[in-house]
Amino acid sequence: MGKFANMEKVIALGEKSWRAGAEHGLVQVRTTKGDNGQLILDGHAFTNMVSCSYLGLNRHPAILRGAIDAIEREGVLNHSVSRTRIAPALLSEAEDAMSQLFECEAYLTPSCFVASATVLPLYASGHLTEGKKPVVVFDKRCHFSMTIMKASCGDETEVLTIDHNDMVALEELCKTHEKVVYVCDGAYSTGGVAPIHDIVRLQNTYGLYLYIDDSHSISAYAPRGQGYMRPAFGALGDRTIISGSLAKSFGAIGGVILAGSARIRELFDFANGPTGWSQQFSVPGMGSALATAKLHRTSEVADLQGRLQENIAYFDSRLPSNDAGNGLPIRFVEVGEAEAAIEASKRILARGFYVSAIFFPIVPRGKAGLRMMMRADMSREQMKAFCDAIEEAIAQRVAHEAALTA
Template identity: 45%
Template sequence: MTDNTQPQATNKYRNNLKAFDYGNQFWDESERNGLAGIVANLVGDGSLETADGHRFINVSCCSYLDLDSHPSIVQGAIDALHRYGVLDHCISRIRIQIPALLELEASLSQLFEAKVITAISAGAATAGILPLLASGHLTQGVRPVMAFDKFAHFSMSLYKPVCGDETEVFTIGHNDMNALEDLCRKYRKVAYVADGTYSMGGHAALGDLLTLQEKYGLFLYLDDSHSLSIVGRHGEGYVRSHIDQVNENTIIVATLNKAFGTSGAAIMFGPKGKQVEDILTRFGGPMAWSQPMNTAAIGASLASAELHRGPELALRQNALSRNIQLFDEFIRTEQAGNAFPIRLVQLPNDKVIRSGRLLFENGFYVSPVFFPIVAKDNAGLRVMLRSTISEEQVLSMCELLRGCIES
């Protein structure tokens, strides 16, 4: 006799059914209205063009400084391919690696003033690091309690169950320093997992976190992907530019795919560089598999690192800042006044898709966002400003957005 009883989910750390049932209706509606699954090519003026000739500006792109199409970075990828004659050795870096990978890590270490190793993506880095952090291998053998910020990116929250197999895992309120300090008082070692800069705007409470670190030895695992390149004299990001050094109780992870303009991820850590590197590259899951950064990504990243040392970085940072300030003059959002380029224009659920379609028809792709991307009943249009969008384009987009808000 077959038992058709389904096993019961505990949903201690995640709930796919809840996310799917609520979010999928918005994805379906986005597709029906041509706001998802768009196929388009980049054209000469920086806009995108679909097969039927519709041109639009992408204002939902994480390439905040538009370096992903910079001629020197594209050429860097090409030059590396010609130099080494292979795209990907497809072997673990702990066995064989091309010299350019070590050259890149040395360049990034000098640029960001921290020991840096790379990974194929920030998600792969997180998948490798967090379980080793949970088991105490990055905290001198002391197994820490893991405290995840409620708003920690999905790429980190995804590994709560894996960490929960090694240690005790808590989810605390966003930037709730009182709850975090309570854990620090109660447990010998605590590791805090959060974004340095959040994908919907805002930063970690870095000053308070550093105070807790000094007082209790709090370990900080911060993903600062959204601020790399746009913050700091050399584009080192929000967290790294606000701390004197990356100490043994801190790891900063940042993708190179966003404002840095290339591909892969940088992992910044402290003074015990070789010891930590060996742990991560031998036992760090995807970091130990045959998935290092490929040759084109390494060449492009070397070129971007050089660009970060020159005057062009500041010019692009300043242009981005002007666009952010201009947008804030005309559209009021909760993020207004901060230096981060993402703004959420909140709209009722029944207006979000309609408004997104109106903007797209008028030459601007601004993505509708909804649960689980944002909290329930907090839907809106996510504007992601870039350095090369013209003042005229920003003003035109703002005029359309104001019409959506007021209608």
């Protein structure tokens, strides 16, 4: 008991901060639509700086039209049957388009969690590792949608957790175990990236198997939006599986699994996992996925990526961080205790920008801070006002703390 999760401790230590955030109007926020992509809260207009729609494609008319056309074509939102049994031809059309975009076998899922729940038990069972059960190694900062599968994997095989990006520990495990699966993010949700060159080296040297969620970089990064991890591998082969969200920068719905062979892809249908339930990828999801795949083959997405990079570079010039220069859109500014993060977030919202106050269990205790996402659809004037608001909030917090200790 408590080997793979400890929700009792997480809630006991984290609930106080969540409730404080709610009392300050920073969580459970409900808005109406404003102008120019802004949101309205009780008459106050603000820009959402925690949206993962890094290129602003969640409002793109071609993607919205794709979802509407799909509903009109099929006459339903969902066929309410396992995709293994029956699915509209539109699903194959969308998956074919995604396969061409990513140059591998693409398999659409209702969410990234469903992607992890599909792949990780297959890895743990040995069906993707030549019939021999591997040790499944999770990075300590893996997203919850993956770590929640530890117990399921642990029922099949040995499950271990190593420190964040600890390639020395991972290599030792590769030396002492015949089959090793490494589970990590490509771009992490609180900033930072996986050490891709070390990971590829370990795979080439030891035959390391990989499951990588690259939700926060696909679409926003690399030609045609292939993301941070996919271009590093050439042909994926049978030892690398990448998942990603279509509901973030792609501006669509659901998730996608990228595999290197039709054999692996077929197992997703026939292994009786979540893809065998009557909750298949939705019809508007199929239409939006098809539309966004087409859009990512145009120069428009490349132009948006360029604008995103300009805004990231400007932010880094104003507020340097450990992640400065990595080209990815998530930034985290540490301020200390949860109370400080909540107060700073409240001040920034009053200036017209919403950033997340991040605290335990999302980050370690005493390491609370502000998480924000850069966006392509912001002018230099907006970016300047945003950075001004952050700097002022931090300065006010520092002055307050100095006054308390004076």
